Amino acid sequence: MLTESDILETDVPAGCGPLIMPATGSRSLRQQVFEAVRAAGLVSRVDLARQLGISPASVTAGVAELIEAGFVQEVATPRRDGDSARGRPPVALGVRANARYVAGIKLSDQTHSAIIIDFAGGHIADASLPRSARQLDLEELLRDAETVLDAALAAGGLSRNAIATVGLGLPGVVDNQTGQVLWTPLMLERNVDLRAALTARIGRPVEIDNDANLVTLAELWFGAGRGLSDFAVVTIEHGLGMGLVLNHRLYRGGNGLGMEIGHTKVQLDGALCRCGQRGCLEAYVSDYALVREARTALNLGNRGVKSPQILLESLYDHAKAGNQAARAIFHRAGRYLAVGLANIVNIFDPSLILLSGERMQYDYLYAEEVVAEMAALTLQHGRPAPRVEIHAWGGLVWARGAAALALESTTRAALGAEPT
Secondary structure: EEEEOOOOOOOOOOOOOOOOOOOOOOHHHHHHHHHHHHHHOOOOOHHOOOOOOOOHHHHHHHHHHHHHHHOOEEEEOOOOOOOOOOOOOOOOEEEHHHHHHEEEEEEOOOOEEEEEEEEOOEEEEEEEOOOOOOOOOOHHHHHHHHHHHHHHHHHOOOOOOHHEEEEEOOOOEEEEOEEEEEEEEEEEEOOOHHHHHHHHOOOOEEEEEHHHHHHHHHHHHOOOOOOOOEEEEEEEOOOOOEEEOOEEEEEEOOOOOOOHHHOOOOOOOEOOOOOOOOOOHHHHHHHHHHHHHHHHOOOOOOOOOOOHHHHHHHHHHHHOOOOOHHHHHHHHHHHHHHHHHHHHHHHHOOOEEEEOOHHHHHHHOOOOHHHHHHHHHOOOOOOOOOOEEEEEEOHHHHHHHHHHHHHHHHHHHHHHOOOO
């Protein structure tokens, strides 16, 4: 069943549904308690013990350490009807928002963006920087990242030294562990240690990842993935990306390169993809694939409107008005998307698939027919297909995901936890 859920880029509301964290593995009790408090917004000690499945005494010990370290604070809450007015007012636990600040940067084909958030995930400031859709050299990319970061800092009245960690996201093949960008459509060079280069440029610690992974991290920390152990995110923008969460953790694969669903092959010797190969799923579903088809369907050739965004809007308007050629383009893209979604279901069996990105405004890509075809292409086992939800986040979701990456790294460092 297809549902639509628009998530706004706002602060995490107090008291919203908590993320149930598995009380196993290398994560210390203190880290588990902190993550549960952060996910809940505000939570009582009693509720915290119940959520984590541990004793109240263990919660008290973990909370005491976090309060002493300045990461968690007690917040007075109103008495409920029927509660006695005597004794200490009821308190809830919340993250001390000003304990740390982090930044997230998203570099893309059309617009670079940056966001500043506090230790609780609250929005402080943001900025965007338009750019021409051409490949940059390393120096140009570093300059753009520095410029948009400084613009966001200025908007928030903060200096670079106030930022604990900067998260950076961009499309392509990115090794989160080493900070290497093996390939990105944004940059001329390959195999670049972008994390080290940007760290040296801005003088702050940097974490880096594929942009689809970061949207997935944003869903895990702030969005529909909270409370789910396993789900997939498919992003449809200028490219086609995928992030996967398994057992509450972002899965990056054996080589740390993540899930490149856009470069799985759906047609041998098919359409040319921007990666240089042919027949990739992305070459049939993404922005540039639709633009390529639109120039033919609308008889534009290489003349007329140059902006891909305007071309896409024109193609969509023609489809809505009944233009059969325009409709056929979206129908074809939707069928290929159904193939990709069916492959995700058959391989990973997620409980939820989230479709994210600005292209979700084009409802042909997630029409009931697309979801029905996805179900028809999956193995028939008598159990329901996973839910498919649409999250038409605004452009800052990518930067917010990068900030979540920075927040994750900062939290590990602050709590003395091992990387996961």
